[in-house]
Amino acid sequence: WLDAYHDPMASIHTTPSCLRLVDVTGNGDPKLIVADQNQKLRVYKGINLISELALLDTPSAICPFYAEQKAGGGSERIPSIAVACGQFIFIYKKLRPNFKFALPAPQVSEEELNVWSCKEFMNACKVMIDGQLVSLQENGTNLTYQSSDLLSKETLEDRTLFIEQNQKVQPTHSTTITCMESIKKNSDDETATSCLVVGAEHKQVTILDATNFSILMKVTLPAVPAFIGVTGLMDVEYRLAVAGRGNVVYMIKNGQLMATTIELESSICGLICSGKSIIVADAQNVMYSFHFKGKKNYSIHMPAPIQALETMQVDSVSNNVLQLVALQNGEIRLYREKTLVSSITSNDVVTCMRFGKYAREDSTLLLVYKNGGMAIKILSRNSNLNKTSKTGGPPPEQDIPLNVPKKTKLYIEQTQARKKQQAIDMHRIFQRDLCKLRLNAARSYVKILTDGNQKTSSHSITASxxxxxxxxxxxxxxxxxxxxxxxxxxxxxxxxxxxxxxxxxxxxxxxxxxxxxxxxxxxxxxxxxxxxxxxxxxxxx
Amino acid sequence: MGILQKILDALGFIKPQCKVLCVGLDNSGKSTVIQHLKPTSHKTEVTPTVGFNVEQFSRSNINFTVFDMSGAGKYRSLWEHYYKDAQAIIFVIDCSDKLRMCVVKEELHALLNHKDTKSLPTLFFANKIDISDHLTPVECVQYLELDGVKDRPWHITPSNALTGYGLDEGVNWISEHLTQRS
Structure with missing residues (x-):
């Protein structure tokens, strides 16, 4: 790896889903797009910041996609950028705001609406209303924020006040987009038309058509999605791996939730699709690799908590895929399946990574550090990623037999005979010596206690x-x-x-x-x- | 034959031949430099070189045969096969591309440490000085640690291949060194 650039003062505070390498202007020069947590969309070209756009809300994910090609349009394809903020997806085209799409909120349950409409006349019996809401919650109905707010009020006065304030307002659900990815529609081309895959707080994964923003598919999951991995083509066959907030990964195949789930021992902190497998990192420093059908390929234990995952495809050959893992101790490890290929250490913790084509260089790694710094590393042309620095599994020495001398006849006779004949005696002697040892230990202990002149460090019996x-x-x-x-x-x-x-x-x-x-x-x-x-x-x- | 050649040489009929290797990263302006050095046919559009091109032209009494190597990552491994034949090396640096200076440094040191390039006169063009926010030749020397290069004559000159600024200076330096050697 070559250190191309390091700017500790870049002050980028972002999440891995908000860092992308995209050719936004369509001139063949990919740029770095960062949606910052302080509501900025920054675009870097080379090492310079070329533009900065203000966002309306804190972004949760950004994702580039190619809209459907217009008939008779030019051959060049300019990707749009979808920025998910709260409930909305903002589409930027050529770095200009273009479109805003609101994810439809889930329906408010009828009972809850009834309760709220009742409220208008039944101010007096608020306690009863609360009771109704509580019972709804216990029944498993998803309450709106308005109802939850009401239930969270402690005293009766507060509740009364809250009800009076919100009487006129219809309770509505609002949702928040948690993750977003894009999926190619019908060809594996780099600039093929793609669709957006959106996971939201109301436990739904939605696939949107990128041209007219109609909802193509909706899947409700048992948990709130936190990470999405995508593979395949929308029109042919596709699989989504969705990691919930808990420790379960759900599979969606062609719009249907599969029965197979992957359950991990601890909560998931990262998920990527890498080649033909899903790489999942959990909170117990373990990186797992799963086949898309849910079969576990391998797992690797890391020495420190995993901060970020990234897949690295060096050339266009699809099986040449490596995985980058950033650890809490500042190490970035490069794995080819199970084998550790190389590792870089940095003196700060890497929070986000992105590998790809950037500014004429095909294999560039962008790192964002915890303190907001940014670094660019370029893969050296001569670096050999095929070598295996450390082979996994047992070391080769294991197969070499130890040079143990052969047992002589005398030895066998002696040991066999003695051990068999005098087994009882040997046991007795052993027991007696053990008793003696214990007695000696107790005696010296008592001696220490009675003498009282211990050294500067002392231990008493009861208290330690x-x-x-x-x-x-x-x-x-x-x-x-x-x-x-x-x-x-x-x-x-x-x-x-x-x-x-x-x-x-x-x-x-x-x-x-x-x-x-x-x-x-x-x-x-x-x-x-x-x-x-x-x-x-x-x-x- | 020897006498005849010497006479012709002195009269300037037969010009000494010189093979020059032109290397540098992709998009640093090698082909544009060569285009400008050729007296004829100034192309306006230069496409990325695939593999290499051979160009011939004569300057200051020397016939130059320039191997214009492609700088793209996948063709860079070709460079070392031509070191043996070359009598001089032109290394073009894009000094507006600060991001890839580390790549330049790596490639350059691979070149300098190669056994076939020992004591070849090496000319550096700090190209693209027309772009604002570029590195000066001094900064290039510092970054690329050229001041430690003692086993060969080298020279760095700022240039702008679009207008031809600085190219003559560089070529004159090369021809001086080549005539000295011969």
Whole structure:
């Protein structure tokens, strides 16, 4: 990898779904599009920011797509950019706002509407209304925000006020788009017409036609989609892998929710489609690879939590696909299936990655760091991605047998005979020695307890405390510093420290220290002043 | 024969032949540079070179045969096969493309460390100085660590292949070095 550019002050704060490499102007020079969390759509060309557009809301995803080719239109294809903000998708064409599409909100359930219409006359019995809403919620009906707000009010006065304020308003559902992808319509071409796949908060995945924004397909999932992976062609066969907020990945094949789901042990923090497999990262630092039919290919444990995933297709050969994984410890690893091909370390945590063609260079990796910095790395022409730096599985040494000398006849006779004949004796001797060892240990323990002159570090029986004493100073004043740690598992109260000393030589303010309750774990530090009584002799200790 | 050739040489009938290799990244302006050096036929549109082109022209009493190599990533591996035949190297740098300077550096050091290019005079064109926000030749030298190159004569000159600015200076430098060597 070559470090092309690093700008720690780029101040990009975005999510992986809001970073794309697109040729927005259609002149064959891909640009970097970033939808920033502070409501900006930025376009970078090379290393320079060329334009910045203000967005109306915080974007949740951006996605380039090619609208349907007009009859007799020019051969060049200019992609549009869909920016999902809240409930709306804003379409930008040639970096100009072009269209706004509102995702249809789900229907408000009839019962809930009834309850709200009742409210108008039944101001008096609000408690009953609340009860009705609660029962609706318990029945599993999806309540609108208005009802949820009402239920979240604590006191009766607040509720009354809220009802009075919202009496006239019809309750409506509003939804938020959580993720968006594009799917090619009927050809695998780079600039083929594509459709938008949108996942929203009301547990639905919708496929939109990019030209007239009609809804082609709607699938309701059991969970809120968080990540979408797409493969295949819309008109031929396609599969969507949708990861929910929980730990389940759902499959949609040709508009139908498949019965097979992938269930992981912990919650999913990333999903991409890479070649013929789905790569899923979970919160327990594991990267899984699944076949589209739900079969698990492999899983790799990472040394640190996974921050971002990206697929990397080096040349147009479709089976030459690698996976990039950014970890919390600043490492970016490159995997070809199970084998680690290379790894880069950076001194900051990478939050988003995008690999693709950028500014004349085919294999460019864009990184956005946690502190808002941006870096561009270019894959070196000479880098060999086929080599396997570390082979997975057992090391080759495992197959080489150890050079164990053969057992001699004498050895066998001796051991067999002795062990068989004197087995009982051997056991007895062992037991006796064990008893002796235990006795010795107990004796020395008692000795330590009775003597009381332990070293500076001591452990008592019941409490399991650790005490370290240091003396600071040259005299005649000294400072006695005690650090006490409760190494047990329970809180230790009523602990006292008594300091014994020769009163002829030293003077202390108090030789008795009443300790506060000691929590297990942290170190407690106490200081005590000691004064030497024989100042005249100038002798310390 | 030898005497005759020397006489003809002195009279300028037979010009010394010189093979020059022109390399650089894609879109750095190699073909435009060559087009400008040729006395005839100034093409206005230059398409990306595929593989390589061979151009011949004579300047300052030397017949130049220029191998105009393609700079596209997949053709860069061809460069090293021509190092052996070359008597001089022209390396064109696009100094407006700061992003890919690292790629330039990598390719350049691969070239400089190749055994066949040892002691070949190397000319650098810091091209595209007409574009604002470009690197100066000094900055190029610093970034590409050219000041550490001691095993060959080299020279960097700012140029603009569209207008021809700086190209003559560079070619004169090359011909000077070639006549010195011969």
């Amino acid at each position: 405390l650790k005490l370290n004493v240091e003396v600071q100073g040259l005299g005649p004043y000294y400072k006695l510093i005690m650090t006490i740690t409760n190494t047990g598992t329970k809180i230790n109260s009523d602990c006292k420290v008594m300091i014994r000393y020769n009163p002829d030589l030293y003077k202390m303010q108090s030789s008795f220290l009443d300790l506060p309750p000691l929590m297990p774990g942290p170190q407690y530090r106490f200081e005590e002043k000691v004064r030497c009584a024989f100042v005249m002799h100038q002798e310390g200790e």
